[in-house]
Amino acid sequence: MNITDEELIEELLNRFAKSRKAFSDLSVVNRKLLEMNELLERSESLKSNFLSNIRNEINNPLNVIIGLAGQLAIVGAGNEDISSLSSLIGAEATHLDFQLRNIFIAAELEAGEVNPRCVKVHIATSLRDLVDSFRHTAAKKNVALRLILPEYEDGSLAVLDVEKFQIIISNLLSNAIEYSTDGGAVEVSFSVGGDGCLHVFVQDHGVGIASDDQLRIFDRFVQLETGTTRSHLGQGLGLSITKSLVDLMQGSIELNSSLGEGTLFTVILPPCSILDDEDSFSEAGNLFIFDDMSEA
Amino acid sequence: MDSGKMINRHFLFPGTIFADPLEYLISTVLGSCVAVCLWDHVLRRGGMNHMMLPLWNGEGLATPKYGNIAMEKLLSKVLSIGCRREHLVAKVFGGANVSGTGLEVFMIGDRNITLAMGMLEKFRIAVVAKDVGGRDGRKIVMNSESGVVMVGKGRKAVSGD
Numbered sequence: 001m002n003i004t005d006e007e008l009i010e011e012l013l014n015r016f017a018k019s020r021k022a023f024s025d026l027s028v029v030n031r032k033l034l035e036m037n038e039l040l041e042r043s044e045s046l047k048s049n050f051l052s053n054i055r056n057e058i059n060n061p062l063n064v065i066i067g068l069a070g071q072l073a074i075v076g077a078g079n080e081d082i083s084s085l086s087s088l089i090g091a092e093a094t095h096l097d098f099q100l101r102n103i104f105i106a107a108e109l110e111a112g113e114v115n116p117r118c119v120k121v122h123i124a125t126s127l128r129d130l131v132d133s134f135r136h137t138a139a140k141k142n143v144a145l146r147l148i149l150p151e152y153e154d155g156s157l158a159v160l161d162v163e164k165f166q167i168i169i170s171n172l173l174s175n176a177i178e179y180s181t182d183g184g185a186v187e188v189s190f191s192v193g194g195d196g197c198l199h200v201f202v203q204d205h206g207v208g209i210a211s212d213d214q215l216r217i218f219d220r221f222v223q224l225e226t227g228t229t230r231s232h233l234g235q236g237l238g239l240s241i242t243k244s245l246v247d248l249m250q251g252s253i254e255l256n257s258s259l260g261e262g263t264l265f266t267v268i269l270p271p272c273s274i275l276d277d278e279d280s281f282s283e284a285g286n287l288f289i290f291d292d293m294s295e296a
Numbered sequence: 297m298d299s300g301k302m303i304n305r306h307f308l309f310p311g312t313i314f315a316d317p318l319e320y321l322i323s324t325v326l327g328s329c330v331a332v333c334l335w336d337h338v339l340r341r342g343g344m345n346h347m348m349l350p351l352w353n354g355e356g357l358a359t360p361k362y363g364n365i366a367m368e369k370l371l372s373k374v375l376s377i378g379c380r381r382e383h384l385v386a387k388v389f390g391g392a393n394v395s396g397t398g399l400e401v402f403m404i405g406d407r408n409i410t411l412a413m414g415m416l417e418k419f420r421i422a423v424v425a426k427d428v429g430g431r432d433g434r435k436i437v438m439n440s441e442s443g444v445v446m447v448g449k450g451r452k453a454v455s456g457d
Contacts, residue, residue: 041364041365041368106357109311109357109359110357110358110359110360110365111313111360111369112311112312112313112345112359112360112366112369112373113312113313114309114312115306115307115309115312116309218355218356240356240357241357243356243357244311244356244357244359244361247310247311247348247361248309248310248311248312250310
């Protein structure tokens with residue numbers, strides 16, 4: 001096809017105009033995306049601050065309710081109606097407390113204000129307390145809860161932050177029970193490696209997680225089954241909190257699962273080595289004054 | 297620094313932030329992580345963050361483990377203790393290439409440094425001092441009142457990432 005020079009120039013001009021238009025459209029979209037991103041960051045931060053601020057406003061009355069339910073059980077001992085009502089109030093309030101603890105720790109993690117406070121912990125006792133606190137929930141779902149202690153390591157101590165450790169294991173236990181089938185079992189065990197790392201295993205024999213979904217489960221607000229028909233409780237925060245807390249404690253979390261065959265979660269926590277000790281510079285390190293701002 | 301008076305101390309864990317109106321010695325240990333110190337040279341107050349990875353990808357919790365979150369949160373934290381944005385100066389540390397591989401995908405240290413510097417430029421905060429990159433881990437201690445940061449280096453120092 002023959003075209004004249006004028007036609008060629010006109011066609012080229014047209015094409016240039018089109019690319020200029022596309023480029024300017026793209027710039028507008030890009031600017032809008034950046035604005036949206038900033039808005040998102042701002043709303044995330046507002047939400048986190050709000051949650052860390054209202055923590056005490058909610059925790060205090062809730063603790064009073066749990067305490068009073070206990071008192072009521074003692075006072076009303078002998079009266080079947082009162083005992084069953086008080087134990088129901090206690091169990092529901094404790095469940096609410098667990099959910100709220102998760103929401104608050106998530107807010108603290110997002111605000112960067114979680115500070116591990118490490119102490120020596122008797123692992124078996126700590127795990128026994130945790131397992132006992134889930135007996136009621138497990139019984140309701142007809143799930144057997146077993147704590148398997150190593151024969152010779154019952155006296156093992158670990159240096160870690162108890163509160164964070166409890167939240168990690170509670171979330172794994174809660175999940176294991178929630179996703180167990182009727183009449184199933186959940187087993188909790190631990191070992192201490194030669195390197196001093198604590199390994200805690202939480203095994204269920206429930207629905208399991210398909211390999212494609214295994215990375216996704218640590219995301220926020222993700223429950224593999226969604227919509228109004230979903231059959232499992234919770235807000236989908238538990239595993240993302242668990243992962244963030246394990247990261248904070250410089251440990252790792254692994255899962256072994258296949259659909260229909262249950263899931264084994266392994267949490268590996270190194271002994272808390274970072275203490276607030278000003279003189280613990282490395283042997284090979286050289287200490288020097290880097291810079292004095294007062295002179296800058 | 298050893299004037300005999302008791303100064304509060306805070307160890308900054310990876311993925312956390314600290315800033316307080318009182319005088320504190322804020323310390324942390326860095327490998328490929330980057331810590332940014334923001335300090336108001338007029339008010340003489342400041343704070344520090346400790347990022348492990350450059351960008352939050354929208355998955356998991358939006359914690360200051362990620363550089364873009366850590367920088368925004370540190371800035372709002374130091375502003376909340378009374379610092380003025382126009383009086384802020386920054387010091388940047390860490391970002392070592394501790395794994396020793398030259399592969400770009402593993403060079404988290406470099407990517408953390410680029411992110412921190414880029415965010416500071418966006419905030420228009422001057423970087424008055426930095427000790428970044430290399431292959432050695434660092435331990436840093438910031439006096440939040442004087443703005444002085446002490447740095448210790450050594451391959452054994454790395455217990456943070």
